[in-house]
Amino acid sequence: MQPDPSFNIAVAEFSVQTETNSQLRKRDGLALASDLYRRLQANIDDLNISESFNYQLRSPEQPVQSGNTPEERTIEAQQLAEKIGADILVYGTLSPRDNQADFLPEFSSTTKVLSKGRNHRRPLPGRPLFG
Numbered sequence: 001m002q003p004d005p006s007f008n009i010a011v012a013e014f015s016v017q018t019e020t021n022s023q024l025r026k027r028d029g030l031a032l033a034s035d036l037y038r039r040l041q042a043n044i045d046d047l048n049i050s051e052s053f054n055y056q057l058r059s060p061e062q063p064v065q066s067g068n069t070p071e072e073r074t075i076e077a078q079q080l081a082e083k084i085g086a087d088i089l090v091y092g093t094l095s096p097r098d099n100q101a102d103f104l105p106e107f108s109s110t111t112k113v114l115s116k117g118r119n120h121r122r123p124l125p126g127r128p129l130f131g
Contacts, residue, residue: 010058010086011037012077014103017095029094032103033060036090058086070106077108086110 014029037059044057062080067073073091081089092105 006053007055007088008058008086009040009055009088009090010081010084011040011060012062012080012089012091013060014092014094015073017093028101030060032094033090040090058084073106074108077106078110081108081110 011033014033016026016029018025037057041057044055049055062084067076073093077089077091080086080091086108087110089108090105091108092103094101094103096102
């Protein structure tokens with residue numbers, strides 16, 4: 001018996017907030033998000049849950065980048081999660097600091113309401129950051 005579709009996780013391309021003379025580039029945000037996606041996939045594969053738990057892990061396809069504040073990014077992330085049907089959207093920002101970069105991971109999540117065998121998603125209230 002196939003398990004019911006149950007959980008969708010998406011990793012968004014991380015936005016890069018650059019300053020003048022910064023070595024950070026947009027591709028750095030994609031590279032970091034792609035690495036996180038590969039690590040998540042490997043960790044999930046190690047759990048051997050695909051037989052009993054149906055999930056989908058999506059690779060970085062779209063950035064969450066237009067917001068200048070965490071609140072603005074949260075709103076954009078919730079909209080993107082709803083648009084692509086993700087239960088959890090992993091996103092974040094890279095910003096330069098001295099000769100290194102600060103990384104701020106963020107998470108947007110929705111709850112599922114099961115009704116007569118159909119899935120309905122709704123955003124969780126408040127600012128859905130873990131950490």
